[in-house]
Amino acid sequence: MNGMEEKAVENYIGLLILRQSSCKSVREHLLMRGMAEKETFYPHPGGLIDKEHTEEEKRALNIGKSVNNSGECAEMSEFLEMYYLSTMYTFEFIFGIIGNGIVVFGYIFCLKNWRSGNIYLFNLTLSDFAFLCTLPLLVSSYSKGTWSYENIWCQMNRFLLHANLYTSILFLTLISIDRYLLMVYPLRNHFLQKRSMALIFSIAIWVLVSVELSPMFIFIGIENTKEGETQCMDYASSGDAVQSFIYSMSLTVIGFTIPLCIMWVFYMKTHAFLKSHSSHFAGALTLEKPLTLVIMAVAIFSLLFTPYHIMRNVRIASRTPFWKVSPCTRNLIKMAYILTRPVAFLSSVINPIFYFLMGDHFREMLINKLRHFFKLFTTCCRCTFWRGTTQRRLNSIDL
Secondary structure (H helix, E strand, O other), X not given: OOHHHHHHHHHHHHHHHHHHOOOHHHHHHHHHOOOOOOOOEEEEOOEEEEHHHOHHHHHHHHHHHHHHHHHHHHHHHHHHHHHHHHHHHHXXXXXXXXHHHHHHHHHHHOOOOOOHHHHHHHHHHHHHHHHHOOHHHHHHHHHHOOOOOOHHHHHHHHHHHHHHHHHHHHHHHHHHHHHHHHHHOOOOOOHHXXXXXXXXXXXXXXXXXXXXXXXXXXXXXXXEOOOOOEEEOOHHHOOOHHHHHHHHHHHHHHHHHHHHHHHHHHHHHHHHHHHHHHHHOOOOHHHHHHHHHHHHHHHHHHHHHHHHHHHHHHHHHHHOOOOOOOHXXXXXXXXXXXXXXXXXXXXXXXXXHHHHHOOOOHHHHHHHHHHHHHHHHHHXXXXXXXXXXXXXXXXXXXX
C-alpha cells in the first residue's frame, strides 16, 4: 500500500468515526485535514470518488453539522438558565418582597374589618411569600450552574413554586366570584360572602393544591449531568416523560383550564351586570372597581399563565419517544419553555396591586399608618440627636 492509499484509508476511517461520534472536536480535526464540504472530491480506499456519489460521506458530514447545531442550542439554553433565570428571579424576589411586605404590614396594622375578599387576598400574599422564599436557592444554583443542597430541598423548592402557581390561580378565581357577588349583593347577605365561608374555601384550596401536587415528588429531584455537576431539575425536564406528560395535562385541565373558564364566565356576568345597571348609577364609580379587578385577574391569567402551561406541555411532549424531534429542536423548545417560567411568576410582583383596587379604603389606611410610623421615627431620631447634643454640652461644661 503506497502513501496515497494509506492517506485515503486514514481519511475514510476518519469519516466513519465522524458519523458515529458526537464530539465537536473530532469533526473540526477532520475538517482541518481537508475533508470540508467545499472539497470537490474525497479520498476513498478504492480511489478518488466524486462528491455526488459519496452519500455515505455526505451523511457523515450532515451528522457532524447536526451535532454542532445541537451543541450550540444546548449552550444557549444553559446561558438562559444562568443569566436570564437568575436575573428575572432576583428582580421578582426584590420587588415581590417589598410589595407583599407592604401589603402584609397594611393588613395586620391597618385593616380591622376583614371581609371575604380580604381573606382571599391575604392568602394570595401568603402564597406569594412561600414562592419568594424559594428564589434565593434557585438564583444561587442557576448562577453557579450547580445545585449545592440536599435532594429534599430541591423537591420542596419545586413543590412550593408550583403550589404558589396553582393557589394563585384558584384565589384569583375566588376573587373574581367575590367581586361579582359584591355588585349583585351589595349588602353582603349572600352566604358565599360570609367570612366563615371564605376561611373554609381558603383552607380547602391549600389542601386541594397540596394533594394534587403530591405526585410531583415522584418526578422531581436532583440529577448528575455528564460534566459531573448536580442539577435540581425542573419538573418538565425530569422523570419519566410519558407519565410526566399525562400528569402535566391533568394539572393543566384541573388547575388552569377550568378556573380560567370560570373566571371568564364571571367576567362576562360582571360586564353584563354593569351594562344593564349603568343607567341607575350616576358615574358608577363603585361598580367600575370590581370590573377593573376582574379584568386584571383575567389579564394575569391569560398573559402570564397561558404561555407557561403551553410550553411546559410541549417541553414534556418533546421528551417522549412518540414525538421524533431533533436534539436541536428539543433544545429550542426548552429555551422557549425557560423564557415562559419567570413570566408566569411575575404574578407575585403584580398581585399586591389588587389590594389597592379592593375599595376598602386600604390605600388611605396604609398611607396614614405609614405617615404615623414615619412621624414616630423622625421624632425618635430628633430626641436621640438632641439628647446626644445636650449631653456633649454638659460634658464640655464640666470640663
